[in-house]
Amino acid sequence: MKRILFIQRSLSTVIDLIIVYVPSLLLANIFMPDLANLVSAMLFILYNIVAVTHFSGQTMGKHFAKLEVVEVNHSIMAVSIREGAKLLYFLPFMVGCVFLMISIGNFIFKGKFLHDWIGKSDVVFLKTS
Numbered sequence: 001m002k003r004i005l006f007i008q009r010s011l012s013t014v015i016d017l018i019i020v021y022v023p024s025l026l027l028a029n030i031f032m033p034d035l036a037n038l039v040s041a042m043l044f045i046l047y048n049i050v051a052v053t054h055f056s057g058q059t060m061g062k063h064f065a066k067l068e069v070v071e072v073n074h075s076i077m078a079v080s081i082r083e084g085a086k087l088l089y090f091l092p093f094m095v096g097c098v099f100l101m102i103s104i105g106n107f108i109f110k111g112k113f114l115h116d117w118i119g120k121s122d123v124v125f126l127k128t129s
Contacts, residue, residue, distance in 0.1 A: 002107075002111060005067075005123070005125070006107060008065040008066065008067055008125075009065070009067065009113075009123060011061070011064075011065050012059065012061030012062045012064065012065035012067055013061060014061070015060060015061030015064055015065070016044070016047070016048070016059050016060060016061035016062075017044070019060055019061070020043060020044050020047045021040050021041075021043075021044045024039065024040040024043045024044070025037070025040040028040050037090065037092070038090075041087055041090035042087075044086075044090075045083050045084060045086060045087060047059070048083040048086070049076070049079055049080050049083045052069050052079050052082075052083065053074075053076050053079050056068060057069035057070060057071070058126075062123070066125060066126045067123050067124065067125060067126060068123070068124060068126050068127075069082075069121055069122075069123055070121060070122045070123070070124050071119070071120070071121045072120045072121065073120070078119060078120070078121075079119070081118065081119050082115055082116070082118065082119020082120075082121050083115070083119070085114065085115035085118040085119060086115050088114065088115075089103070099114065102114060103115070
């Protein structure tokens, strides 16, 4: 079950990256090449905050992967902390890759990614009625 959840979460992340991060990175490289990575990461985080708070805990990727974020506290601050923790993965000079590996290790051993643990949230299969 954990393997299926990992695959679905990876799929949802790839979908969200394709929808938001890649186009914003391409545009930012044209208009502000020095800040392209930072601007794109911030837009990706903003997209996640807006989507999770306004669309029942789902981004477009999570919608297609049939997942939802379940928060202990549904405030915009709690969601912002969770999503803001994802900025760790975008840090330059391989630091982001180190945080990503720590996050994957945390998922393997504890069932939560780093940003889930920091944001006190879970991502679960969507409840169908």
